[in-house]
Amino acid sequence: MKLNGDYMNKRPEKLYGLVGYPLGHSFSENFFNQKFEAESINAQYVNFEIPSIEDITQVINENQNLNGLNVTIPYKEQVIPFLDEIDENATNIGAVNVIKFINGKNGEVKLKGYNSDIIGFCDSLKPLLAQHHTHALILGTGGAAKAVACGLKSLGIETIYVSRTKKEGALTYEELTPMIMDKYKVIVNTSPIGMYPHVDKCPNIPYELLTPEHLCYDLIYNPDVTLFMKKAKEQGSIVKNGLEMLLLQAFAAWEIWQQ
DSSP: OOOOHHHHHHOOSEEEEEEESOOTTOOHHHHHHHHHHHTTOSEEEEEEEOSSGGGHHHHHHHOTTEEEEEEOTTOTTTTGGGOSEEOHHHHHHTOOOEEEEEEOGGGOEEEEEEOOHHHHHHHHHGGGOOTTOOEEEEEOOSHHHHHHHHHHHHTTOEEEEEESSOOTTEEEGGGOOHHHHHHOOEEEEOSOTTOTTOTTOOOOOOGGGOOTTOEEEESOOSSSSOHHHHHHHHTTOEEEOSHHHHHHHHHHHHHHHHO
16 A cells, blocks of 8 residues: 655654545645645645555554545445444445544544535535536446435436446436437536546547536546546536535545544
8 A cells, every 4th residue: 555655754643544546646635735734733644545445454453543534436335344333424325435533432443434525516516507407417336426416316406327337227328319418417427437547538428419508527637627528518518527526525524524
């Protein structure tokens, strides 16, 4: 697993971190460490790049000053069996991206899971919604897709997943007919397709059927403009990347850790 060399030397009072694989795309480490320095907080944020979710046990055992973790691809669902408790939102979504370490009696530590993706996504999407945005396609079926579905439902928008393979309750990309594309005016890419360094790739939707009434939101934030966004914008659609969502969910994660 990858560990920041400065952490090994400093050993701050409180440690936070990110577990996932790979983590070359991650923004969280710089964001939180800049926050800690600016606000004179005796803490550090470290990337824990683990090839298997089972390695999270080693991360926890070797870092007694851990106070919280973020969880990213591909472990948002796989991490749940390692937790003692998860809150209602995370339970409904079936995915966790924030873990709070709660110190109990006799030095016991309880791990509680939360999902701040839903907060970041909803707060980022709401200003872009119009009356005709009543139905949404969610590209992908992983943990982030479940948070997006839960968020859209809370906003009164009906959703359906789109998968590369046939799954119950989901469409395949080949089933995205003109009628479907006309009805589902919100399209959210929750898959990693198009993420750096694979910037020449995009989800296989019929972009020629997009219109200025479509809202195409990509959870990816690196690159700033994905090929999915570029092709949607060429059709006049409203586009947005996931950077604001990332910031908002990071703010929410910090609030959870400080509760």
